[in-house]
Amino acid sequence: MEHPENSSEYKGLTVNSGVAQPSIVNPYLRRGRFARRSLSVGDYVEGILKGNVTILGQAVTLVESTNPQHQAIAQEVIERCLPHSGKSIRVGISGVPGAGKSTSIDEFGIHVLERTGGRLAVLAIDPSSEKTKGSILGDKTRMEKLSTHPDSFIRPSPSAGSLGGVARKTRETIILCEAAGFDKIFVETVGVGQSETACHSMVDFFLVIQLANTGDELQGIKRGIMEMADGIVINKCDGDNVEPCRLAARQFRNALHLFPAPESGWTPQVLCYSGFYGLGIKEVWDMVFSYIDFVKTNGYFDHRRAEQAKYWMYESINEQLRNSFYNNATISGLLPGAERAVLDGQKTSFVAAKQLLDTYLTLISAR
Numbered sequence: 001m002e003h004p005e006n007s008s009e010y011k012g013l014t015v016n017s018g019v020a021q022p023s024i025v026n027p028y029l030r031r032g033r034f035a036r037r038s039l040s041v042g043d044y045v046e047g048i049l050k051g052n053v054t055i056l057g058q059a060v061t062l063v064e065s066t067n068p069q070h071q072a073i074a075q076e077v078i079e080r081c082l083p084h085s086g087k088s089i090r091v092g093i094s095g096v097p098g099a100g101k102s103t104s105i106d107e108f109g110i111h112v113l114e115r116t117g118g119r120l121a122v123l124a125i126d127p128s129s130e131k132t133k134g135s136i137l138g139d140k141t142r143m144e145k146l147s148t149h150p151d152s153f154i155r156p157s158p159s160a161g162s163l164g165g166v167a168r169k170t171r172e173t174i175i176l177c178e179a180a181g182f183d184k185i186f187v188e189t190v191g192v193g194q195s196e197t198a199c200h201s202m203v204d205f206f207l208v209i210q211l212a213n214t215g216d217e218l219q220g221i222k223r224g225i226m227e228m229a230d231g232i233v234i235n236k237c238d239g240d241n242v243e244p245c246r247l248a249a250r251q252f253r254n255a256l257h258l259f260p261a262p263e264s265g266w267t268p269q270v271l272c273y274s275g276f277y278g279l280g281i282k283e284v285w286d287m288v289f290s291y292i293d294f295v296k297t298n299g300y301f302d303h304r305r306a307e308q309a310k311y312w313m314y315e316s317i318n319e320q321l322r323n324s325f326y327n328n329a330t331i332s333g334l335l336p337g338a339e340r341a342v343l344d345g346q347k348t349s350f351v352a353a354k355q356l357l358d359t360y361l362t363l364i365s366a367r
């Protein structure tokens with residue numbers, strides 16, 4: 001049989017009734033000459049360092065992928081981008097759904113870009129995004145002005161299971177964005193539970209958006225939000241809501257007095273603003289920039305980043321140990337039985353866990 005490469009069809013000619021005619025299909029396309037080439041680690045790194053957002057976006061997709069091959073490339077790209085990262089201001093922005101995060105980030109982003117130039121990346125941590133499919137923090141359509149701004153890069157939350165996994169991916173994306181020349185990074189997060197802690201552990205300034213009349217003043221104290229916040233801002237301070245917002249601000253200021261002074265030496269401020277009407281935006285950013293100046297001068301900026309790097313090392317060890325344990329075929333075979341034994345009261349949780357861990361450690365050391 002004739003090798004397909006030698007056939008006239010392969011060479012871009014179709015044989016019809018013995019008369020050679022040009023093919024309607026571009027032969028180069030068919031041979032994959034213009035088909036999308038997969039990029040090498042070097043291509044990704046070069047593209048990112050040149051500030052190419054298309055390549056940056058593709059690299060972020062690799063970071064978010066669960067495919068081991070993609071992960072291997074992503075880790076190498078991150079490693080090579082690391083020396084070019086770190087030179088940004090990272091601001092975490094938290095608030096419950098409806099607090100006005102997307103409206104505010106749109107305004108904040110435009111303000112900061114006009115004020116300081118440079119480039120802004122908006123990333124997100126939302127571990128619920130896979131489960132609900134509804135919540136897609138960072139979605140471009142929610143930030144109309146920023147999404148068409150040439151110096152912005154908006155990326156929705158990675159939607160991969162555990163909070164630890166989602167947060168790690170966002171943190172790795174920060175590195176890639178910084179290497180691509182983004183000198184302002186916003187990390188948006190939902191104001192519930194552990195995702196705030198994860199966000200706090202990767203930013204220089206943690207901004208908490210609150211609303212008046214929600215009873216959140218007390219909830220904030222309960223959830224430990226007051227200890228994390230470098231600034232609390234009361235949104236929707238417009239129309240009839242101005243007085244309630246001022247009252248809420250006073251309550252937050254009073255509540256802050258109940259806490260010991262933060263390690264940074266900075267006293268968290270409480271401000272009112274309106275994201276929708278663009279009121280008080282400058283004051284919010286005066287606060288953020290004063291904080292950055294303050295902590296860069298007293299050394300806390302570098303200290304916090306170093307502590308965060310240490311935190312993420314341990315987080316990464318925990319995640320990898322957990323994955324190695326649960327992905328082990330023998331262990332996953334034993335888990336249902338162990339679970340039943342605990343439910344039936346035949347074994348205590350502690351004994352069942354110890355037996356599984358002992359089995360795992362024996363398997364690992366036998367390798």
Ligand code: GDP
Nearest residue numbers: 096097098099100101102103236274275276277
């Ligand atoms: P998110 O869920 O935290 O991202 O909140 P959104 O930005 O989507 O805003 C939720 C709702 O609050 C929307 O209907 C906005 O129009 C409204 N909103 C946001 N900011 C303001 C504000 O400053 N004032 C008023 N009155 N409404 C606002």
